[in-house]
Amino acid sequence: MVGEMSEDLRDGQGDSPAAEPPFTAASIADRVRRALETADLDEFAALLSPDVQWGPPGDPTPPCRNRSQVLRWYAKGRAQGRRASVIGVEVHGDALVVHLRLEDGGERWQVMLVGPDGVQDIRGYEDRRSATGALSR
16 A cells, blocks of 8 residues: 555565665666655665665764664654655766655755665755755765
8 A cells, every 4th residue: 555564664674576776876766756756665665775864964863774764754754644746856976856845835855865775865955955065065
């Protein structure tokens, strides 16, 4: 079911058979877009590194530090009624810049750093300038 995790992904042990590393940002951009647009956490899980981190910019100890925690964060937001539309996904070397429009009309950007085993780091930004500026650091 869209927006829910299959049982094998809840414990962080499952991997989708469609996941075929090594990944690059360019090779998974469309899959990331599709997974986020459809809230397909199984597909999104297949694109995440097992030790992916998610948090605010510059946080040395982000709140999510593995695939299961990131998936729970997305699932929790969905369960609480938060929705976003994917406006665009741009490839910048080994990173993706994901532009989101929230249901209240606000916009957010996520920078996803991609390594051979998938998305390794996700950071959220309030504006495009901050998101793209983070790429040069």
